[in-house]
Amino acid sequence: MKTRIISGICMVPLLILVYLGSYWLAALCIFIGFVGVREFFQGFEHMGIHPSYKIAYISLFLLYLIHGLWPGENILILGWLALSVILSNLYLFNIEHREPADAMATITGIVYIIFFSYHFVLVDTCGEYSVMIWMVLLCAFGSDIFAYFTGVFLGKHKMAPHLSPKKTWEGAVGGVIGSAVLCGLFGWFLIRPLFIHCLIIGLIGSPISMCGDLTASAYKRKMGIKDYGNLIPGHGGIMDRFDSCLFVAPFVYYYIAIVLVHFQLGV
Numbered sequence: 001m002k003t004r005i006i007s008g009i010c011m012v013p014l015l016i017l018v019y020l021g022s023y024w025l026a027a028l029c030i031f032i033g034f035v036g037v038r039e040f041f042q043g044f045e046h047m048g049i050h051p052s053y054k055i056a057y058i059s060l061f062l063l064y065l066i067h068g069l070w071p072g073e074n075i076l077i078l079g080w081l082a083l084s085v086i087l088s089n090l091y092l093f094n095i096e097h098r099e100p101a102d103a104m105a106t107i108t109g110i111v112y113i114i115f116f117s118y119h120f121v122l123v124d125t126c127g128e129y130s131v132m133i134w135m136v137l138l139c140a141f142g143s144d145i146f147a148y149f150t151g152v153f154l155g156k157h158k159m160a161p162h163l164s165p166k167k168t169w170e171g172a173v174g175g176v177i178g179s180a181v182l183c184g185l186f187g188w189f190l191i192r193p194l195f196i197h198c199l200i201i202g203l204i205g206s207p208i209s210m211c212g213d214l215t216a217s218a219y220k221r222k223m224g225i226k227d228y229g230n231l232i233p234g235h236g237g238i239m240d241r242f243d244s245c246l247f248v249a250p251f252v253y254y255y256i257a258i259v260l261v262h263f264q265l266g267v
Contacts, residue, residue: 018133021124025133026064029121032238033060033114035229039237040113043223044105050098051105052091059084059110063118071125084110112246113239119249129256131191135198136252138182139205140244144213146178147171163217172210179206194260201255205248212247216240 017028034057041051059080066076088106092098123133151171159167180202187198216239220228229237259265 015137018120018137021130021133023068025124026067026121029117030060030064032117032242035231035238036113036117036242037109039228039239040109040219041105043219043225043228044109046223046225049101049105051102051109052088055084055087055091055106056110056114059087060114063114067118067121081111081115116246116250117242119253120245122253123249123256126253126256126261129194129260132194132198132201132252132256134186135183135201135205136245136249138186139179139202139248139252140209140212140242142182142202143175143179143206143209144244147175147210150174150178160214160217163214163221167210167214172207175210176203176206179203179209197255197260197265201252205251208251209244209248212244215247216243 014028017024037056037060038053041053041056044051062083063077063080066073066080070076085107088103088110091106092100092103120133120136123136124130126132147167148171151166151168151174154170154174155166155168157169158165159169159172180199183198183202183205184195187195191198216228220226227236228239231237
C-alpha cells in the first residue's frame with residue numbers, strides 16, 4: 001500500500017497538465033496513447049498475436065494533427081476513424097505472415113486506447129463545460145480509492161473472482177458512493193448550476209469506471225500477464241493506472257454533448 005501511495009503522489013504533477021488544458025492536455029493524452037498502445041500490443045504479443053505498432057502510431061499522429069489544424073471538425077475525426085480501420089485491415093494483406101487476430105488487435109488498440117483517451121481533449125474543448133474534465137478523474141480515481149478502502153475493511157462478497165479477485169460488491173458500493181460524493185462536492189462548490197448533473201455523472205460514472213478496470217483485467221488474464229508495464233511503481237504501466245479513465249472520458253464527453261448541449265439541460 002505504501003508504494004501505491006507514494007506512486008500516486010508522484011503522479012500529482014500530471015494534474016497540472018489537466019488544469020492547464022489545451023495543448024498541455026493534448027500532449028499528456030498523446031503520451032498516454034503512445035505508451036498505452038505499446039503496452040497493450042506487447043500483451044497481445046505475449047499471446048502470439050502481432051498487431052501493427054506502425055499503423056497505431058500513424059493513427060495517433062494523424063488524430064492530433066487533425067485536432068491541431070482543424071479543431072472541432074468532427075467529420076474529420078470520423079474520417080480518421082474509418083481510415084484507421086481500413087489501414088488495420090490492409091495489414092492483413094500480408095497473408096503469409098499475418099492472421100485476422102493481428103488486424104483486429106490493431107483496430108482494438110487504436111479505438112480502445114488512442115481514440116478513447118482523446119475524449120479527454122474533447123471534454124476540454126466543450127467551452128463553458130470544459131471544467132467538467134475533472135469529473136473524469138473524480139469518477140475514475142475517486143471510485144477506485146473508495147472501492148479499495150471499503151473493500152479492505154468491509155468486503156466479503158467477491159464481485160468478479162476470475163477477473164479481479166480482490167474486488168468485492170461492498171467495495172463497489174463504496175466506490176459508487178465515494179464517486180457521487182466527490183463529484184457532488186465539486187459541483188456544489190465550483191459549478192453549482194450543474195450540481196445535479198455532477199451527482200448523476202458521479203453515480204453513473206463509477207460503475208462505468210469499474211467496467212473499464214475489469215475490461216483491462218480481462219485482457220490481462222487472457223494475455224497471461226500481471227501488469228501491462230512497470231512504468232509506475234506499485235501501479236504497473238500506463239494502462240494499469242488509466243484503464244478506468246478510458247471508459248469514463250467518453251461517458252463524460254457524450255453526457256455533456258447530448259444532455260447539456262444538445263438538449264440544453266445545463267446552465
